[in-house]
Amino acid sequence: MAPTSKTPVPTSKQSRRKNDPELVKADILAVATREFSEKGLSGARIDEIADKTRASKRMIYYYFNDKETLYLHTLEAAYQKVRLQEAELDLDHFAPLEALSRLVRFTFNHHVKNPDFIRLVMIENIHHGRYLAQSALIQSLNAGVIDVLTNVYARGVEDGSFRKGLDPRELHWLISALSFFNVSNQHTFSRIFDWQQAAPENQHKLEEHVTEMVLRYVRTD
Template sequence: MKPASSRRGKPAATRRNILEVAIREFAKKGLAGARIDEIAAQTASSKRMIYYYFGSKQALYLAALEASYRSIRDIEGSLQLDSMPPDQAMRTLVGFTFDYQSQNQDFVRLVMNENMHHGRYIAQSTSIKTLNIPAIDGIRKIYARGCAQGLFRSGLDPIDLHASISALCFFHVSNQHTFSLIFKRDIMAPEAYAQRRANVIEMILRYMAA
């Protein structure tokens, strides 16, 4: 007989596997285009098992959104920004956001899809709202420390700062193909990527500077 811990771990692993595939499928095809049978075919489970764990395609889509937001916030929370000088902490946060979104493009595509639904499914999630509170609190703490040390100017809104960081990093992924084709510059090429990353960090820090 398998140990109890092994039996308990299998449903969790199965659920994670389903979510990983679902995130890819929903990011690629949207809620309407993704198919449960296609997701099942790419997992170690069945269509029946997916419905057992999640109940419906819409519930699976919402779970995929929640898992995607949880992933970025969990890593963000491990950056130990409180131990860094405020300007370094902000540089680290912006650089992390830029890299994470560029390296996890399904997250960006899921957010784009959800915006096409006018936030209908995120509105049903209490966990996504809760997950994003520490992100704003983190910026608020860095900003307050920077203001106290005379590094940052007063009067800025942490939510607006978060929006500016997200917008600059998000665009690099969401518009990469059209932008690269129109201006004949591969913005994901290593040299262009590094330069844009540095520019985004500098823009935010100069905007905040006292």
């Protein structure tokens, strides 16, 4: 029987999405990221997430059990994204100063391009890191970035370009803090000081300032 005008015929793309669990979960996580980052854990609703995806509410519960588990998976996906992109920088192939400069610039620009990540981190801080602490994946991912920075710093000390006595965790804190504030406080800072902080020319200046501040902090000279 040929389909009538009232019978929707799924496209091959829709069929693949429906029959591919990984695509379905990726779709759910993408929508959940926006919902949790905008409304927080308490404000986000599974019903609304289901309405904005191709998945049913039942399917969301099938894959993620409950809202708190979905929130945790959303956090994991956000951290995994940034850490995988950091790994692609391949910093071992650059001299220490260049490697550190590339890491700082990447962090600054990643945060600018991913404000949802910043909001998720802020929300998790409201929860005192309780959900993050439940994730072995996030712990492993963040230990990895410290290992990378430790290696870059050690090479810099060895070739004389970095001063001795610095803690790579504190260096990571400095890079994160400078890059994080640029996004987390952008709207309030701009309004308080009547400054278009998000303007491309100002963002370029701030990227240069942050990079130079970190390099001055570690350099021997």
